[in-house]
Amino acid sequence: MCGSVGVFYPMTAEEKVDADNRSVYVGNVDYGSTADELEIHFNGCGPVNRVTILCDKFSGHPKGFAYIEFSNRDSVKTAMALDETLFRGRIIK
Known part of the structure; x- marks a missing residue:
């Protein structure tokens, strides 16, 4: 995970x-x-190179944030439009 x-x-x-x-x-x-x-949630913004979900190094549990790396810089601007949208029942920032 x-x-x-x-x-x-x-x-x-x-x-x-x-x-x-x-x-x-x-x-x-x-x-x-x-x-x-x-x-999948961010794929509409452009091709995704990598998704990194940060986890606590001691417990291994997710910290509640991630980084999405796109193929193109323009995708970042598009992804910013998803700020405060719903993902798995939570408002993402």
Whole structure:
């Protein structure tokens, strides 16, 4: 449940900055949400590269937020329109 969907490889500092610029923070995520569900919810914004659900390192339980990385920077603007929409019964930020 926790973690990411996607391929991992060592990234340069420049690549990390680029990935950050193509990503959005999603808060108030239901603790039972999966990366696949989040990808489906945000897929209308553009192609999703990776979904990362943050988890507590001691308990392994989700923290209630995630990051969505898109293929294109333009998708970030589109994703921002989903602010305060309903996802799994909760208003996401």
